[in-house]
Amino acid sequence: MPLERLVSIMQRLRDPKHGCEWDRQQSFETIAPYTIEEAYEVADAIARNDMDALADELGDLQLQVVFHAQMAAEAGHFALEDVIERICNKLERRHPHIFGGASTSPGWEEIKAAERAKSSDVSALAGVALALPALERxxxxxxxxxxxxxxxxxASGPRAKIDEELAELxxxxxxxxxLEELGDLLFATVNLARHLNIEPEAALREANSKFEKRFRAIEHVAGFQEMSLDEKEALWVDAKRVQADSSA
Incomplete structure (x- = not known):
């Protein structure tokens, strides 16, 4: 089985005597940033509709799961089998109308809320991961x-809040x-996006993409760096118009 092969490779890389020095030195804390990075690279492959890259990136993401599970197994916490068992149980538990014989099912969020109620943290905000990107969180x-x-x-409430926070900034x-007031302004902007049924992370990714395309279109113009800001702005306006015409 391919997964068993991957587990075997990771065990060998982490072997205390004969493994890879870099892999042996890693910890949950040092690997976590790579895990987040790989998840973003999966999302990037999807955004580019590059299925070949997606297969590669999903493999890299799978490696992260195996890496963390191997370190946990070495420390006596849990093994990969426990990770898979838990997600299988969770999926079955959250789909009782499919796996439990129930004729109807409560909503996904209602089931998750019932699970959170069993935790010591009963806040409505419990379980919102600190490591999420700030806009998403x-x-x-x-x-x-x-x-x-x-x-x-x-939406009028968060829209007015944006004006209020901007004035305070x-x-x-x-x-x-x-810094604090700018954070409040960004938080209010996220609130407006939510009320407009827009994912703020997706909106900012789109803005990043537009900026990158327009800047790349103008930065190679002869003498760009020596131009005045007004001259660069004129090029920017032209690039913006061309981009709008091409997407129309």
Whole structure:
């Protein structure tokens, strides 16, 4: 089985005497950033509709699961089999209408909420991972709060909050306070996106993509670096128009 082969390879790489020095030195903390990076590379392959790259990136992501499980097994915490067993149990538990014989099923979030209720942390915000990208985590915190009635009734509330937070940012001179007010402004912007049924992470990725395409279109113009800002802005406007025409 391919998965068994991957587990065997990782065990050999982590072997205390004959393994790879780099792999032996790693810990959960040092590998975690690679795990996050690989998840983003999976998303990137999907966004580019590159199925060959997606197969590669999913393999890299699978390696991360095996790596963490191997380190856990070495420390006596759990093994890969436990990881697979837990996700199988979770999927069956959250789909009782498929696997449990129930005629109907409560919603996914209702089932998850019931699971969280068994935890010592009973907050509506329990379980929102700290390692999530900040925009995504902000949206998830807001959705959780909204489920218990802490939310604006419509988009006008967060839209007004953006103006309020922007004014507070402008009024600050202290750097730390500016950092806090800018964070509040970004949080309010995420709230507006949520009310408009827009994923803020997706919106920012789209903005990044547009900026990159337009900048790449103008940066190779002869003498670009020596141009004035007004001249560069004129090139930018032209690139923006061309991009809009091509997508029309």
């Amino acid at each position: 902000a949206a998830k915190l807001q959705r959780r709060a909204a489920r218990v009635g802490f939310d604006w009734p419509d 402008d009024a600050e001179s202290d750097h730390q306070r500016k």
